[in-house]
Amino acid sequence: MSSPGPGHVPESVTEPAAPASLPVDADWWRQAVVYQIYPRSFADSDGDGLGDLAGIVQRADYLAELGVDAVWLSPFYPSALADGGYDIADHRYVDPRLGTLADFDALVAALQARGIRVVVDIVPNHTSDQHPWFVEALQAGRGSEARDRYLFREGTGPEGGEPPTDWVSSFGGPAWERVADGQWYLHTFAVQQPDLNWSRADVRDDFLATLRFWADRGVDGFRVDVAHLLTKDLSEPLPSAAELRGIPVDGKHPTVDRDDVHEIYAQWRQVFNSYDPPRSAVAEAWVDRSRIPLYARPESLGQAFNFDLLRADFDAAQFRRIVTDCLELAAQTGSSSTWVLSNHDVVRHPTRYGLPAPDRDAEGRQVARAGAAWLASGGTEPVLDRDGGVRRARAATLFVLGLPGSAYLYQGEELGLHEVAEIPADRRQDPTFFRTAGAQAGRDGCRVPLPWTRGGTALGFSAAPPHLPQPAWFADFSVEAEQADEASTLRLYRRALALRHRYRTAEELEWLETGRDDVLRFRRPNGWEVITNFGTEPFEIGAGEVLLTSTESADGVLPGEATAWLVRPAS
């Protein structure tokens, strides 16, 4: 990679505030703030319009100043980008467009020197169709060992011309694809992401080698992609899609959240624990809530994402119920809870909170994904309340950052970025868009490269046009603009993360009575209190030293749709 031009250096470069080396701490992840980087859209050092590893190194001081404890890197491995890098052609290498293994080592060194740990994404359910194993599987033909590493089956109907089942892939369209000799392979996601056969020892061993490879390079932890999908029972006769409907809870479903997946994580745990300190892991598991502890157990992955907040409205009762449930779930295993408001798969939370709450069914589940209709309309219908969305998002973020457990932030949320709806069809990348013939816009809108400066090519992201186009309004949300504005979301996040470090305490909370259904208040063991006003009527804060508010407030009164942090000695 070529060296950076001066234009790429952030405006305010400070000396690392964090310790010069990382203390050995096996529990670092329990209450960490983990910042997710989608590498291709974070910062580009070599002017090809695609973010890269050296670009992250150039922004290491930015991350230190933000005050995050760890960075989780979405895949940076070689990939044809059929699914934003989650289609991996080599799990133990770096996409040449993003750098080299030496760049990766430099990245780990730069972050760890600033007290920031590094988590990498492991994608075990599938490979890319460019992976040497899949190339070999196609060449080797029916009945071969190579083909058995994936999930090939004969078709149905005349000459096997119909797929083995009517299953639908996560991105729309059939979950089976036919190859030249007539067999079909299963792909839970894009056509270019064939599912692996996890009943094979060589598949299992290869991932153990991958975990060791990155752990040996100093990686502190792993985020495990669709951790609930690896093992499958495809014995005949295969059930129909209708027979498989519903969220399984018995661990015996043919393809989802099977009990036997935990044999794999027990092996992984042995690898993690062979390091000092043990490597951490967090499961991305879209499973019934009752099943989350299986993944979060110390003998399994140790922590699991809770995605309930991604599907919640800005609503006091919903937030309180989720917090109570998640803390209870974490307590079942001794893990810590995770809090997620945004990631690379969902509409950014300022946008979700700036749109009317989505319809829900009788069980309270969202009928459609929040923001989906708005995205499909190109961002015109319904009308987005931009300022209101950011106001609520800031309040929600401060609420979450006050909770016990670890908070996962997604790049750009510290700028209060909205989702980008205005991406032309010919610039779209997400397979969801193509597999649904544009009916679903997909996830490109939260993956648009970050704005670093108010002006210039790609707003400081790159010296070349960015791989996804940035809208003009991004300039107002740039790091440069927000650094100069004391009331900006960036400055709020920085203050919040610094205070969170100062007030970090035991993983407990106590709910306090507020006399209002739309105001939540909780206290941490050291007297740190969080009050969130989900309503619009102002709320009297009462005694205590206010540390921070998400909106300007005066005279001990918290305005509507705002959060305050304060300290009050325990009475």
Ligand code: GLC
């Ligand atoms: C996970 C990732 C998502 C990806 C999918 C398939 O859900 O978060 O981005 O498309 O897995 O790998």
